[in-house]
Amino acid sequence: MSSNLLPIHPTNDDDLDAPAQTVGRYFNRELSWLAFNRRVLEEATNRAHPLLERLRFLSISGNNLDEFFMVRVAGLKGQQLQDVEQRSADGMTVSQQLAEIAVQADRLMGEQQRIWLSIRDELGAADINVLGVDDIDGDAADWLQIHFRDQIFPILTPQALDPAHPFPFIPNKGLSVIFDLKRKSDGENIRELLMVPATIPRFVRMPGEAARYVSMETMLRRFSGMLFPGYEVMGSGAFRIIRDSDLEIEEEAEDLVRHFRSAIKRRRRGRVIRLKLESGMTPQVEALVKLELGGSDALITETAGFLGIGELEQLVDEDRPDLKFIPYAPRFPERIREHAGDCFAAIRAKDIVVHHPYETFEVVLAFLKQAAGDPDVVAIKQTLYRAGKQSAVIKALCDAAEAGKSVTAVVELKARFDEEQNLLWASALERAGVQVVYGFIDWKTHAKISMVVRRENGAYRTYCHFGTGNYHPVTARIYTDLSFFTADPRAGRDAAQIFNYITGYVEPTGLEMLSMSPKGLRTRLCELIDAEIAHVREGRPGALWAKMNSLVDPAIIEKLYEASNAGVQIDLIIRGICCLRPGVPGMSEHIRVKSVIGRFLEHSRIWAFGNGKELPNDGAKLYISSADWMPRNFDRRVEYMLPIENRTVHDQVMDQVMLANLLDNEQSWELEPDGEYQRFDPGDRPFNLHRYFMTNPSLSGRGASLRNSDAVPKLSLRRRR
Known part of the structure; x- marks a missing residue:
């Protein structure tokens, strides 16, 4: 089924049989975002969803479009008013972009109105009526007049x-x-x-x-x-x-x-x-x-x-x-239950990954609450990008400071549309005795890191939490993200250096596990891609899987094109903006791009490199991160990338999370070379990744006891090409 989208880059050279040099190498960032919001809107017509959930998708598309104009279009208008001549990566002037945005946005708004009329009729049939001026009479009119x-x-x-x-x-x-x-x-x-x-x-x-x-x-x-x-x-x-x-x-x-x-x-x-x-x-x-x-x-x-x-x-x-989705109650990780709720004991035993929203965000809160109340904990350091209006994270940090612990909170004032709330939290934290730091003026601190330093056996041990999403209890119920807990001393030393960089501008040296931006994350990614190219040239398979929200960075896109031309097999799961043009002979023929839109918002950033074998494999290099592949994440934000080395966690992220995303065919779209997104046809073997995770325990919950049993259905990749 086609999404009936126009190409998201209005070029005149989209003859895909032409040499790669004559085909536009990038899709326009803004038009790609509008294509994403059209996919969100189309879920309002998806009859696999209950009626009120379809209405929710419609309203989300409206809020998305408002924010797009408030920020992205506003930025372009500012450039236009200042006569900025800089072209976008795909070669469009500011005026050309604004003109095409106006056309596409009006078309999108027309679709919203058409869908609303249809849903309103269906709501009426379900005894939910939105009344017009002429529909109000009798007792209803009397009540409404008094109320007004x-x-x-x-x-x-x-x-x-x-x-x-x-x-x-x-x-x-x-x-x-x-x-x-x-x-x-x-x-x-x-x-x-x-x-x-x-x-x-x-x-x-x-x-x-x-x-x-x-x-x-x-x-x-x-x-x-x-x-x-x-x-x-x-x-x-x-x-x-x-x-x-x-x-x-x-x-x-x-x-x-x-x-x-x-x-x-x-x-x-x-x-x-x-x-x-x-x-x-x-x-x-x-x-x-x-x-x-x-x-x-x-x-x-x-x-x-x-x-x-x-x-x-x-x-x-x-x-x-x-008329709504059947309520879902997230699971609490069984590993921590097996340690009688002691987060530190569970983490000491082995690294843990928690898959939100299928596993509860309460485990993150439990980690911080235990740290606040534990007399052996001497210090807590925490980044805060978005924490929500009713934040148990803030309370835990305040409790820890009032208990006499050394608590540092890096509060990001530049978290868009959360600036005012973050100022309020900062004031509350300072009143409780927390050392509040606002980070850099020209960079955002986007990395999601928490570290707890604890006295154990006459020494200090550092426990770390690394998240791909925010410390936000509301979004943690609808965003798919990973929370990784470790007591690996290397991760603790690296996390401490990153905090010192943010609070004291002391540049990290000799990081042992983490890579970070704006100090070399793009370079490290290019090295990993180059390693896959080298494997192919030496006769071994080269493979790359990457899951993220957006792919915009031209340098990374060019490196992916280079890898494709060398024969590296690349599968990208990109929910939102994608400026890379896949499937073009001589440029990107070995690159496939899909987008997943469904009940939950796919938000985790996960990257896997085959390391000389086809994916998935036990020796693959696997990373989680807070960053998308965008210039802002590499150049203007503090981000982290962390390797996953523990075998059980590696299996869960690779053989469950990534594989399920690639296998999903009920809520997935494939990006075509011309810029259109085609909805997958499930055929006779439908697979819904959200349903899979809602109905199956995670491998990290009980480790080998699950891996060696039939409790979790085994996933295998049926290669499409």
Whole structure:
């Protein structure tokens, strides 16, 4: 089944039988992201998912698109306004990219509206109704009028638009409705603007067992007489804006915390990037809104449908378990249970990997809580990129500091859209006595590392946790990530050097296990790929498997092309952006790229190198990491790459996690040489990797006792080519 996508790089040289030199070597980064969001959107039409879960995918696609404009398109617009001439890696100018983005984004938004109409009909058939103005009568109308009068009317502030009342500031993602009115007493015309406050839910649920929802804009129109007594409504129109929400960091900032607090306030007033208008506005109103908000800079689009697709998420909260995924309760790792819940004893015995969300994030919290309460623990060091609003991680660190332990927290202020929350956590940590460090001004600390130093037998032992995802209890329930625990002294010494680099700018020397960026991670990856090329040239198989969120870095892409031309077999599992063009003769014919979109968000970064044999094999070089293969991860972020040497952990990550991702054919898409993504056809041998992990224990849970039994179904790779 085709995804019906246009090529994500609009070149004129996509004759794939032509020599490789004439074929575009890269797909455009921004258009590749839009192709990813289209795959997310298509899950809203996937009838293998329950109805409300399909609605959730629709709302996610809307929120994704909002953020794309707030950050990526805002950045391009900034370049355009400054006459930046730099072309993207695929050769497009800023103006060309913005023009194509506008076309593709409008097409995507049109699909969202079409899918919403279809889902709304299906919701009605399932007794979940979204009512229009004409659908409300009888007792329902009476209840709604009272609710509007008592709960909503006092919050609203109509504003006249005339020479004495200039057009007001509209907040980011703000929904507003303009009314054209005529005074009944003398026929005078007046124009009123109503901004819907962010504190008001987009939908009101009517009382009763039957689920009946009314949107805010429907209520505004229904009760316009209450809002504007003595006036006749001649017309109305809604609009919604997206503002530039990226933060620019001044390298000369004298006080980083104060700078961020100021920048967060400025972000709320960023320039308008996208203006969405409800179709049917009068020409005069449309011209006014465009003049006041759009100017010549904003991308403007009209729609006859629902403005703010992301806000449909409110409907997903309806208590209808029959229309949602069957709840899943994560497992607690049995290895730690076997040690009576003692995390340190379990880790001392052998390295452990925990596969989230199938195995609970509570084990990470248990590790930190045990460290906070253990009198033999003398120090804890922790990076914090995103921790969520209700963070047990923060509490554990505060408890440890208040118990007299030396606690250091590296809080990343530049975690996009979490800056304000992270400032709050930093203040709370400092009040508890934690040494808070903000890292580098021009780099983000993206590595997820925790280390605990403990007195044992007259000496000190270091326990480490390395994560591919954030210390965030909410995302840990929906993101697939790995948590790796080890007491290997080499890992402890390397982790200590990385923390010293972040806190004191002391550059690491002689790292024993870890590789890190921005100090050589790209170089180390190229060395590993070169080793596979050398194996092929010496007559042995060369193989590479890599799983990540995005592949953008031109240097790595060129190295992968070189490896493909040498005969290295490359399988890439890239959920989101992929700028590499696979399957082109003479350039990338041995490279295959797939994307997995399903119930859980594939987030782990795992890389495997055959080491002279086909994959999978016991001697393969296997790594986990916090980094995607993007320039920012190699050059502007602190990241880590860690080899997996323990046999049991190696087996789990290689023979379960990576193999299952490659075998999945129910929620996978393959990237074609022309840029289209084709959904896999499961045929008569369907395999769903999320279902597999939800119903089977992990190999690391009980080690050899599971590996040598039939408790875990054995996976084997049926090579496609």
